[in-house]
Amino acid sequence: MLRSNQRVPRRLAALAVGLAAVLAAPVGSAAAAAGQPAPPAAAAVAAAPAVAFPGNQVDYQYDSARLQMSATGGTTPYSWSAANLPTGLTINASTGLISGVLRGSGTRTVTVTAKDAVGATGSTTFTWRVIRDACPRC
Template sequence: MSTPSRAPRRLAALALGLTAVLAAPIGPAVAAPQTAAPVVRSAAAAPTVVDPGPQVSYQYDSAHLQMKATGGALPYKWSASNLPTGTLINASTGLISGFLRGTGTRTVTVTATDATGSAASTTFTWRVIREACPRC
């Protein structure tokens, strides 16, 4: 004795269900209730410090280089290492300024730390040269 196949019954049930779905009126009366999606707050992306490119300045000129950063959580705290002699970075604004003394090429690293403690850095060269004719 062979067992009857269940496939025709499954197909018939599927066809009935599909017909019911397709025949149902569309509108707010049959729409699924809307629930508020949970708000997922991801951590802010770590900051990125914009590379200002190589800098060349004359000895005894004033320096004025505004550093920039993107991402992260404001405010940033700025720091720098190996700045040319006579310059400093404003920890609140990221402005490197001062009166350039001495000559030579330095590899400067500038770091921005955001409000969450995430930090990013950039490194660039800063060459301070003597003017060819300082009294011309």
């Protein structure tokens, strides 16, 4: 009767035999010379989107805010989302525009993510400080 620790060497031996067979197989022009069809070329994969860092933001409470996010790479169009935006702000999922009227105060660490047409994502993180105005209606 085999113990479980005796199975491991057999699995490793089988893996080594399989790996040796893969490494010995002709590839590319060597395969064509051996009369075998060449493997299909790997499809070019677009890089994931890279979301530009907008810099850390500082605004006053009750002010209007507008911040246009941008990205490069990936496959357009992008779908935008944001986590931990200051109270009163939203992001337009189609355009990446963050806008609204700042309602709260404090500092938030915001993460903005762009998802491209094939599902690859990229994101950036920055802080958004909202300063409480001593006289918001003066």
